[in-house]
Amino acid sequence: MEKYARLRDQVSKLTGAQLVEAPPASDTQILYAHDAHYLIRVLEGKLNPEEQKEIGFPWSEKMVERSRRSAGATVAAAKAAFDDGIACNLAGGTHHAYRNRGSGFCVFNDSAIAARTLQKEINPKLQIAIIDLDVHQGNGTASILEHDASIFTLSLHGENNFPFQKESSDLDIGLPDGCNDEMYLDTLQNALDQLDNRFKADCVIYLAGADPHEGDRLGRLELSKQGILKRDQAVFQYALDRKLPLAFSMAGGYGKDLESTVDIHFQTIQTALQFQAQY
Numbered sequence: 001m002e003k004y005a006r007l008r009d010q011v012s013k014l015t016g017a018q019l020v021e022a023p024p025a026s027d028t029q030i031l032y033a034h035d036a037h038y039l040i041r042v043l044e045g046k047l048n049p050e051e052q053k054e055i056g057f058p059w060s061e062k063m064v065e066r067s068r069r070s071a072g073a074t075v076a077a078a079k080a081a082f083d084d085g086i087a088c089n090l091a092g093g094t095h096h097a098y099r100n101r102g103s104g105f106c107v108f109n110d111s112a113i114a115a116r117t118l119q120k121e122i123n124p125k126l127q128i129a130i131i132d133l134d135v136h137q138g139n140g141t142a143s144i145l146e147h148d149a150s151i152f153t154l155s156l157h158g159e160n161n162f163p164f165q166k167e168s169s170d171l172d173i174g175l176p177d178g179c180n181d182e183m184y185l186d187t188l189q190n191a192l193d194q195l196d197n198r199f200k201a202d203c204v205i206y207l208a209g210a211d212p213h214e215g216d217r218l219g220r221l222e223l224s225k226q227g228i229l230k231r232d233q234a235v236f237q238y239a240l241d242r243k244l245p246l247a248f249s250m251a252g253g254y255g256k257d258l259e260s261t262v263d264i265h266f267q268t269i270q271t272a273l274q275f276q277a278q279y
Protein backbone atom coordinates (compact mmCIF):
# COMPACT_ATOMS: atom_id res chain seq x y z
CA MET A 1 0.00 0.00 0.00
CA GLU A 2 2.88 2.32 0.74
CA LYS A 3 3.75 2.79 -2.92
CA TYR A 4 0.60 4.86 -3.44
CA ALA A 5 1.55 7.51 -0.87
CA ARG A 6 5.09 7.72 -2.21
CA LEU A 7 3.90 8.01 -5.77
CA ARG A 8 1.46 10.73 -4.87
CA ASP A 9 4.28 12.64 -3.15
CA GLN A 10 6.39 12.49 -6.28
CA VAL A 11 3.55 13.43 -8.62
CA SER A 12 2.65 16.42 -6.44
CA LYS A 13 6.06 17.91 -7.23
CA LEU A 14 5.71 17.39 -10.96
CA THR A 15 5.06 20.45 -13.10
CA GLY A 16 2.35 20.01 -15.70
CA ALA A 17 0.36 17.42 -13.75
CA GLN A 18 -2.81 18.50 -12.02
CA LEU A 19 -3.65 16.45 -8.94
CA VAL A 20 -7.36 16.04 -8.12
CA GLU A 21 -8.92 14.18 -5.18
CA ALA A 22 -10.51 10.93 -6.26
CA PRO A 23 -14.32 11.09 -6.20
CA PRO A 24 -16.15 8.00 -4.93
CA ALA A 25 -17.94 5.89 -7.55
CA SER A 26 -21.70 5.96 -6.95
CA ASP A 27 -23.77 2.83 -6.38
CA THR A 28 -25.29 3.35 -9.82
CA GLN A 29 -21.87 3.44 -11.47
CA ILE A 30 -20.65 0.36 -9.59
CA LEU A 31 -23.80 -1.50 -10.62
CA TYR A 32 -22.95 -1.01 -14.31
CA ALA A 33 -20.35 -3.74 -13.71
CA HIS A 34 -21.38 -5.49 -10.50
CA ASP A 35 -24.15 -7.56 -9.06
CA ALA A 36 -26.44 -5.70 -6.63
CA HIS A 37 -26.30 -8.44 -4.02
CA TYR A 38 -22.49 -8.35 -4.05
CA LEU A 39 -22.42 -4.55 -3.74
CA ILE A 40 -24.82 -4.62 -0.78
CA ARG A 41 -22.77 -7.27 1.01
CA VAL A 42 -19.55 -5.28 0.47
CA LEU A 43 -21.19 -2.10 1.77
CA GLU A 44 -22.61 -3.85 4.83
CA GLY A 45 -19.53 -5.94 5.60
CA LYS A 46 -21.45 -9.16 5.00
CA LEU A 47 -19.03 -11.06 2.79
CA ASN A 48 -18.31 -14.45 4.29
CA PRO A 49 -14.78 -15.19 5.60
CA GLU A 50 -13.83 -17.09 2.45
CA GLU A 51 -14.90 -14.25 0.18
CA GLN A 52 -13.03 -11.76 2.34
CA LYS A 53 -9.93 -13.97 2.30
CA GLU A 54 -10.13 -14.20 -1.49
CA ILE A 55 -9.97 -10.38 -1.61
CA GLY A 56 -6.89 -10.44 0.62
CA PHE A 57 -7.54 -7.72 3.17
CA PRO A 58 -10.06 -7.36 6.02
CA TRP A 59 -13.36 -5.50 5.76
CA SER A 60 -13.69 -2.01 7.23
CA GLU A 61 -15.62 1.16 6.45
CA LYS A 62 -12.35 2.54 5.15
CA MET A 63 -11.86 -0.43 2.84
CA VAL A 64 -15.27 0.29 1.29
CA GLU A 65 -14.47 3.99 0.94
CA ARG A 66 -11.09 3.26 -0.59
CA SER A 67 -12.60 0.79 -3.07
CA ARG A 68 -15.25 3.31 -4.09
CA ARG A 69 -12.69 6.05 -4.63
CA SER A 70 -10.28 3.78 -6.44
CA ALA A 71 -13.02 2.99 -8.96
CA GLY A 72 -14.24 6.60 -8.98
CA ALA A 73 -10.76 7.82 -9.84
CA THR A 74 -10.68 5.74 -13.00
CA VAL A 75 -14.14 7.03 -13.93
CA ALA A 76 -12.92 10.61 -13.35
CA ALA A 77 -9.71 9.98 -15.32
CA ALA A 78 -11.67 8.48 -18.20
CA LYS A 79 -13.92 11.54 -18.34
CA ALA A 80 -11.00 13.96 -17.99
CA ALA A 81 -9.22 12.22 -20.86
CA PHE A 82 -11.97 13.44 -23.19
CA ASP A 83 -10.89 17.01 -22.42
CA ASP A 84 -7.19 16.59 -21.77
CA GLY A 85 -6.17 13.65 -23.97
CA ILE A 86 -4.56 11.67 -21.15
CA ALA A 87 -5.45 11.34 -17.47
CA CYS A 88 -4.70 8.76 -14.83
CA ASN A 89 -5.68 7.18 -11.56
CA LEU A 90 -2.76 6.98 -9.12
CA ALA A 91 -4.16 3.63 -7.98
CA GLY A 92 -6.79 1.37 -9.60
CA GLY A 93 -6.36 -1.41 -12.11
CA THR A 94 -8.37 -3.75 -9.88
CA HIS A 95 -8.91 -6.22 -12.68
CA HIS A 96 -9.40 -9.40 -10.63
CA ALA A 97 -12.80 -8.27 -9.34
CA TYR A 98 -15.67 -10.22 -10.90
CA ARG A 99 -19.28 -9.20 -11.24
CA ASN A 100 -20.23 -10.93 -8.00
CA ARG A 101 -16.97 -11.39 -6.08
CA GLY A 102 -13.67 -9.78 -5.28
CA SER A 103 -10.24 -11.37 -5.61
CA GLY A 104 -6.53 -10.61 -5.42
CA PHE A 105 -6.77 -7.23 -3.62
CA CYS A 106 -9.59 -6.14 -5.95
CA VAL A 107 -13.08 -5.29 -4.66
CA PHE A 108 -14.64 -3.35 -7.55
CA ASN A 109 -13.48 -3.55 -11.17
CA ASP A 110 -12.58 0.05 -11.94
CA SER A 111 -11.91 -0.49 -15.66
CA ALA A 112 -15.25 -2.16 -16.31
CA ILE A 113 -17.07 0.43 -14.18
CA ALA A 114 -15.34 3.31 -15.98
CA ALA A 115 -15.94 1.91 -19.47
CA ARG A 116 -19.63 1.33 -18.80
CA THR A 117 -19.98 4.71 -17.07
CA LEU A 118 -18.58 6.48 -20.13
CA GLN A 119 -21.23 4.77 -22.23
CA LYS A 120 -24.01 5.62 -19.78
CA GLU A 121 -22.97 9.18 -18.98
CA ILE A 122 -21.19 10.45 -22.11
CA ASN A 123 -22.29 8.53 -25.19
CA PRO A 124 -23.96 5.11 -25.47
CA LYS A 125 -22.20 4.49 -28.78
CA LEU A 126 -18.66 4.76 -27.42
CA GLN A 127 -16.41 1.82 -28.24
CA ILE A 128 -13.75 1.32 -25.63
CA ALA A 129 -10.51 -0.67 -25.68
CA ILE A 130 -9.13 -1.90 -22.35
CA ILE A 131 -5.42 -2.59 -22.75
CA ASP A 132 -4.30 -4.54 -19.71
CA LEU A 133 -0.52 -4.86 -19.43
CA ASP A 134 -0.40 -5.79 -15.78
CA VAL A 135 1.53 -9.07 -15.57
CA HIS A 136 -1.55 -10.88 -14.25
CA GLN A 137 -4.46 -11.67 -16.53
CA GLY A 138 -7.41 -9.28 -16.32
CA ASN A 139 -9.70 -12.17 -15.50
CA GLY A 140 -12.44 -10.19 -13.77
CA THR A 141 -12.56 -7.63 -16.57
CA ALA A 142 -12.69 -10.39 -19.20
CA SER A 143 -15.50 -12.14 -17.37
CA ILE A 144 -17.63 -9.04 -16.73
CA LEU A 145 -17.30 -7.86 -20.34
CA GLU A 146 -17.25 -11.24 -22.07
CA HIS A 147 -20.50 -10.72 -23.97
CA ASP A 148 -20.09 -7.00 -24.51
CA ALA A 149 -18.97 -6.32 -28.08
CA SER A 150 -18.69 -2.57 -27.44
CA ILE A 151 -15.73 -2.98 -25.08
CA PHE A 152 -12.61 -4.79 -26.31
CA THR A 153 -10.51 -6.49 -23.64
CA LEU A 154 -6.84 -7.11 -24.39
CA SER A 155 -4.65 -8.81 -21.80
CA LEU A 156 -0.92 -9.46 -22.17
CA HIS A 157 0.15 -11.45 -19.13
CA GLY A 158 2.38 -14.15 -17.68
CA GLU A 159 0.89 -17.47 -18.76
CA ASN A 160 2.14 -19.28 -15.64
CA ASN A 161 1.14 -16.59 -13.18
CA PHE A 162 -1.98 -15.91 -11.11
CA PRO A 163 -4.87 -16.27 -11.94
CA PHE A 164 -4.24 -19.93 -12.73
CA GLN A 165 -7.64 -20.34 -14.28
CA LYS A 166 -7.77 -17.73 -17.03
CA GLU A 167 -10.91 -16.19 -18.48
CA SER A 168 -11.45 -15.28 -22.14
CA SER A 169 -10.60 -11.71 -23.05
CA ASP A 170 -11.22 -10.57 -26.63
CA LEU A 171 -7.46 -10.94 -27.08
CA ASP A 172 -5.29 -12.89 -24.63
CA ILE A 173 -1.59 -13.35 -24.97
CA GLY A 174 0.20 -15.48 -22.38
CA LEU A 175 3.92 -14.86 -22.05
CA PRO A 176 6.49 -17.41 -20.82
CA ASP A 177 8.45 -16.93 -17.58
CA GLY A 178 11.60 -14.89 -18.10
CA CYS A 179 10.20 -12.99 -21.11
CA ASN A 180 12.64 -10.17 -21.97
CA ASP A 181 12.20 -6.67 -23.43
CA GLU A 182 12.60 -7.66 -27.05
CA MET A 183 10.11 -10.51 -26.96
CA TYR A 184 7.64 -8.47 -24.91
CA LEU A 185 7.74 -5.42 -27.16
CA ASP A 186 7.38 -7.51 -30.34
CA THR A 187 4.40 -9.29 -28.84
CA LEU A 188 2.84 -6.03 -27.70
CA GLN A 189 3.18 -4.48 -31.16
CA ASN A 190 1.54 -7.52 -32.65
CA ALA A 191 -1.27 -7.30 -30.09
CA LEU A 192 -1.88 -3.62 -30.84
CA ASP A 193 -1.99 -4.41 -34.57
CA GLN A 194 -4.57 -7.11 -33.93
CA LEU A 195 -6.60 -4.74 -31.79
CA ASP A 196 -6.51 -2.21 -34.59
CA ASN A 197 -7.64 -4.76 -37.18
CA ARG A 198 -10.49 -6.08 -35.08
CA PHE A 199 -11.87 -3.04 -33.27
CA LYS A 200 -12.53 0.64 -33.88
CA ALA A 201 -11.85 2.20 -30.48
CA ASP A 202 -13.08 5.66 -29.49
CA CYS A 203 -11.03 5.70 -26.31
CA VAL A 204 -8.59 3.59 -24.32
CA ILE A 205 -8.35 2.46 -20.71
CA TYR A 206 -4.80 1.27 -20.01
CA LEU A 207 -3.62 -0.77 -17.02
CA ALA A 208 0.05 0.12 -16.71
CA GLY A 209 1.11 -2.48 -14.15
CA ALA A 210 4.70 -2.24 -12.92
CA ASP A 211 4.80 -5.96 -12.20
CA PRO A 212 6.30 -7.17 -15.52
CA HIS A 213 9.55 -5.59 -14.22
CA GLU A 214 12.53 -7.88 -13.57
CA GLY A 215 12.71 -6.65 -9.97
CA ASP A 216 9.14 -7.65 -9.15
CA ARG A 217 8.54 -10.31 -6.50
CA LEU A 218 5.48 -11.76 -8.25
CA GLY A 219 5.97 -10.98 -11.92
CA ARG A 220 8.16 -13.82 -13.30
CA LEU A 221 9.04 -11.72 -16.37
CA GLU A 222 12.33 -9.92 -17.01
CA LEU A 223 11.49 -6.49 -18.39
CA SER A 224 14.00 -3.73 -17.71
CA LYS A 225 12.90 -0.26 -16.66
CA GLN A 226 13.80 0.86 -20.19
CA GLY A 227 11.65 -1.95 -21.61
CA ILE A 228 8.69 -0.74 -19.57
CA LEU A 229 9.30 2.79 -20.84
CA LYS A 230 9.07 1.48 -24.41
CA ARG A 231 5.94 -0.48 -23.50
CA ASP A 232 4.26 2.69 -22.21
CA GLN A 233 5.40 4.65 -25.26
CA ALA A 234 3.91 2.02 -27.57
CA VAL A 235 0.49 2.30 -25.91
CA PHE A 236 0.52 6.10 -25.69
CA GLN A 237 1.66 6.32 -29.32
CA TYR A 238 -1.16 3.99 -30.36
CA ALA A 239 -3.69 6.31 -28.73
CA LEU A 240 -2.04 9.52 -29.91
CA ASP A 241 -1.84 8.37 -33.56
CA ARG A 242 -5.61 7.89 -33.48
CA LYS A 243 -6.27 10.90 -31.21
CA LEU A 244 -8.00 8.63 -28.72
CA PRO A 245 -8.60 9.84 -25.16
CA LEU A 246 -6.63 7.56 -22.86
CA ALA A 247 -7.08 6.96 -19.14
CA PHE A 248 -4.63 4.77 -17.28
CA SER A 249 -4.31 3.18 -13.88
CA MET A 250 -1.28 1.95 -11.95
CA ALA A 251 -2.41 -1.66 -11.33
CA GLY A 252 0.15 -4.05 -9.84
CA GLY A 253 3.75 -3.58 -8.80
CA TYR A 254 5.38 -5.50 -5.97
CA GLY A 255 9.08 -4.73 -6.25
CA LYS A 256 11.63 -6.44 -4.03
CA ASP A 257 12.65 -2.83 -3.66
CA LEU A 258 9.62 -0.57 -3.12
CA GLU A 259 11.43 2.41 -4.59
CA SER A 260 11.88 0.65 -7.95
CA THR A 261 8.13 0.07 -8.20
CA VAL A 262 7.38 3.71 -7.41
CA ASP A 263 10.01 4.69 -9.97
CA ILE A 264 8.34 2.67 -12.72
CA HIS A 265 4.89 4.08 -11.98
CA PHE A 266 6.39 7.56 -11.92
CA GLN A 267 8.15 6.92 -15.22
CA THR A 268 4.77 6.01 -16.76
CA ILE A 269 3.30 9.30 -15.55
CA GLN A 270 6.24 11.33 -16.88
CA THR A 271 5.92 9.56 -20.22
CA ALA A 272 2.19 10.28 -20.26
CA LEU A 273 2.90 13.98 -19.73
CA GLN A 274 5.16 14.05 -22.79
CA PHE A 275 2.43 12.48 -24.90
CA GLN A 276 -0.32 14.56 -23.35
CA ALA A 277 1.44 17.70 -24.60
CA GLN A 278 1.00 16.40 -28.16
CA TYR A 279 -2.79 16.06 -28.04
Ligand SMILES: [Zn+2]
Pocket residue numbers: 134135136209211251252253
Ligand atom coordinates in the same frame (compact mmCIF):
# COMPACT_ATOMS: atom_id res chain seq x y z
ZN1 LIG B 1 -0.61 -7.70 -11.32
